[in-house]
Amino acid sequence: MQILNELRRVLKPWGRLLLDVADGGYLKTHFQPRSWEWIDTGMFVCRERSLSLDEQRLISREVITDVEKGVVADQFYAERLYTPDALQRLLERAGFSEIAFHEIATESERNQDLGMMERRYIVTAQIRKDWSTTRARGQGRTKHVAVLLGDPDKPDPLKPSCVFDDDDIYTIDRMKAALRELPGYRFTYLCKHETLIRDLQRLKGRVDYVLNLCDEGFNNDPRRELHVPALLEMLNHPYTGAGPQSLAFCYDKSLVRGIAKEMGIPVPEACFIAPGDRTYEVGVKFPVIVKPNTGDSSYGITAASIAHTIEELSDVINSLRATLGYDRSLLVEEFLTGKDISVGIIGNPLGPCTVLPIIEEDYSTLPADLPRICGYEAKWLPDSPYWKITSKPADLPEETEKVIVRCCISLFERLECRDYCRFDWRLDAQGNPKLLEVNPNPGWCWDGHLAKMAKYAGLSYSRMLGRILKSAEERFGMEPENGARGEERAEQVSLDAGEAA
Numbered sequence: 001m002q003i004l005n006e007l008r009r010v011l012k013p014w015g016r017l018l019l020d021v022a023d024g025g026y027l028k029t030h031f032q033p034r035s036w037e038w039i040d041t042g043m044f045v046c047r048e049r050s051l052s053l054d055e056q057r058l059i060s061r062e063v064i065t066d067v068e069k070g071v072v073a074d075q076f077y078a079e080r081l082y083t084p085d086a087l088q089r090l091l092e093r094a095g096f097s098e099i100a101f102h103e104i105a106t107e108s109e110r111n112q113d114l115g116m117m118e119r120r121y122i123v124t125a126q127i128r129k130d131w132s133t134t135r136a137r138g139q140g141r142t143k144h145v146a147v148l149l150g151d152p153d154k155p156d157p158l159k160p161s162c163v164f165d166d167d168d169i170y171t172i173d174r175m176k177a178a179l180r181e182l183p184g185y186r187f188t189y190l191c192k193h194e195t196l197i198r199d200l201q202r203l204k205g206r207v208d209y210v211l212n213l214c215d216e217g218f219n220n221d222p223r224r225e226l227h228v229p230a231l232l233e234m235l236n237h238p239y240t241g242a243g244p245q246s247l248a249f250c251y252d253k254s255l256v257r258g259i260a261k262e263m264g265i266p267v268p269e270a271c272f273i274a275p276g277d278r279t280y281e282v283g284v285k286f287p288v289i290v291k292p293n294t295g296d297s298s299y300g301i302t303a304a305s306i307a308h309t310i311e312e313l314s315d316v317i318n319s320l321r322a323t324l325g326y327d328r329s330l331l332v333e334e335f336l337t338g339k340d341i342s343v344g345i346i347g348n349p350l351g352p353c354t355v356l357p358i359i360e361e362d363y364s365t366l367p368a369d370l371p372r373i374c375g376y377e378a379k380w381l382p383d384s385p386y387w388k389i390t391s392k393p394a395d396l397p398e399e400t401e402k403v404i405v406r407c408c409i410s411l412f413e414r415l416e417c418r419d420y421c422r423f424d425w426r427l428d429a430q431g432n433p434k435l436l437e438v439n440p441n442p443g444w445c446w447d448g449h450l451a452k453m454a455k456y457a458g459l460s461y462s463r464m465l466g467r468i469l470k471s472a473e474e475r476f477g478m479e480p481e482n483g484a485r486g487e488e489r490a491e492q493v494s495l496d497a498g499e500a501a
Contacts (some may be wrong), residue, residue, distance in 0.1 A: 004094035011127045012181055013173045017096060019123040023103075024081025047115070056080060060115070076425065080116040087123065087446040096125035096226060110256060113195025128169050131281050137161040143185050143478075144206045145469070146200075146237075147227065150216030150389055151193040160380050171180065174446040175213070182469070187211075187381045193219050200235050209476065211236035213470065215296070222296060225251070225441075240472040242440035246416040250438045253331050254293050256415070257435075263414060265407045266434045269425075270333040275326060284334050289373070290316045293329040294441070297451045300324055301375035303386070306335055336434060340374060341394045342407045344419045344442070344453040346467050354467070355405050356453035360394040391452045393433070404433050422450055445470075483495050 007017060028051065036046040048061045057078040064073040082090075084101050091099050102122040149172065150156065154165035159165070161466045179187050188207065190199050196218075200210075210232055217225035226247035236346075250256055256268045258433045269284045272293065282288070292300040302318055307313035312333065320330060340361040349355030363372045365388045377386035396404075408423045415438055422442035423435050440451050447463045454464035 001088060001094065004090060004096075008094050008096070013127065013177070014170060016126050017091075017125045017127065019087075019121075019125075021082060021087065021121055021123060022079065023119040023121055024086070025054065025083040025085070027058060028055060030118065031115075039064070043072070052078065056335045059200070080255065082121075084121065088291075091123075091125050095128055097128050097351055098124070098126040100124050107386055117393075121296070126166075140235060142212055142472075143436075144188065145185055145206045145209060146190055146203055147179070147210050147211045148196075148214045148221050148232075149189060149191040150214055151191055153221045155194065156216055156220040158216075158299050171445045173397045174461070175444065175465070178446065178465055179462075180460040182466045185469070190337045197231065199398075200232070200237060201338075204235065204237070206326065208478070209472065210240070211320055211472075212239045212441065213239045213440055215443065221274040222299075223251075225292070225296075238472075238476050240468060242418050242421070243416060245257055246440045249415050250440050251296070252292050253291065253437055254329070256438050259414060260411065260435050261406075263407075263410060266432065268334045268428075268436070269337055272331040273332060275329055280332075282310070282332055286310075286313075286334060287335040288313060290331050290333040291331045291333065292320070292324055296500075298374070298376045301373065302377055303375070305374070305375065306428050308373045315387070335371070336426040337372065337426045338429060338431060339374065339394065339396070341396070341425045341427070341433075342391075342449045343404060343423040344420070344450045344452065345417075345423075346407060346454075346464070347471045348418060348475050349409070349413045351471065354457070355407075355408065356450070357456040358394040358396065358401060358404070359449065359453055359456065360396075362390045362392045365389070391449065393456055400427075400431065400433055407435065410431055411435075415440070418475065420450065420468050424446075 011017065031051075032047075033050065034046075034048055036044060043064060044314070046063045046065070051057070052058055054060055057080050059076065060079045061076050062073070063071060065144075066072050082294045088099050088101075100123070102124070104120045104122060107299050116383065136335050137365075150164070150167065152172075155162050156164060159168070176187070176189070179185065187201065190196060212228060212232065214228045215225060217223065218227040218231070226244040228234070229239060229242070229247065230244040233243070241490055249259070251469070254272045255485045257270060259266050265277045271280065271282045273280050285304055289301070290307065290313070300323065304319065305316060307316045317330060321328070340360055340363075342360075343358050344356035345353065346356065361372075365385075366372065367385055370385060373386075374389055375386065377384035378389045381387060394401075404423075404425055409422065411417075412421055419473050422439040424439065425434040427433050428438055442448070444450065451461050451464060454461070454467075459467065
């Protein structure tokens, strides 16, 4: 364990380990107690082997004899015998994952006694650990930011396996690595929800603010996503992103539709179905798509959510209720077939505010018989053909783009979004844009839609996260360090000028 712990210490997060080890289980029953062989024309070796009393080591005596000089070496050594199961347990205790054993079959061309080389394994593993907290170098005060995340030790009902897997840990590691690139910051990570309140109380006065990346919700319950900023407000911690009211608004798709219609913003035709409804008047032209009225991460939205007839609609509704529960409201919405687009905003209306380049989904690799949607399969199921969907810069008429951007900025302010947000739109068959939903505190992962839009704007993943932090700091009224305000504004003007061009 001491060696494995040291390897764990020196490896970077997500570093890989390769071991070449003997198959201890095989050698316990197949070692040769006595053997001899010629090493060359003038020397031969005699060996004697036995198991230790605890049968955990193979003890060997090796006598090497020169035909002219006699015995030139007489040595003892012991090798610990690890079975694959025992070695796997040790690696897991040391924090390694993705452990795989690759058997090596060794043969001797001269019928030699291969000893410990007779059967071996190549073992590969990957380390899962956090980056060490470091202070940024340079002058000026270092801002101390607490980063609040979902709890990897608790179930997560939105994920296919209902738990955090290696992809999730890798995503978190990528985020931590990106934050480490930002000068002038140090970060403390909070992900244990059992002790979250106590941890936040302990950090009171010791951190400048909280970077709220807990889009899983308190205790990984998506219905409690708004509880996290509510808790931060009760504890008087400034934090990034939307407040409880904004999250409550936007969690309800029907409510957002109503607000948008009141503002004159176009939305698809739709019908709301309450949990207790057994009969309903749809009033929407087919085809339609059936969605959970509340929720995120496209949970419940799949290729099977499309209905072309009233019979299919009834089947989809019954299937969704059986999957999600009969206490969930549903939204039956006209299925639009035009471009599927996303708009990202970083900033705030009263400060620097950037509309990122608009992207659209590229469905060119999708089989023709599948509906063009970016749903649950595209985000969570690697074996699905939807997994191959990519995003590209949107090709929109100038006037259409202006309408969409103007509506997004109005909604950003009306729904009390803060610091960053994503808006999903879709064009109808005639090219008219209609709002689908608003996502305050959208996915922050390195390969998410916001990061894709930022990349098209020339922002690295690290700089995108930095821009979110700066937007919150502007809103807090925090003074930037070492001329950072000028650098930020220069970048802002340059980016906006590029968009205007």
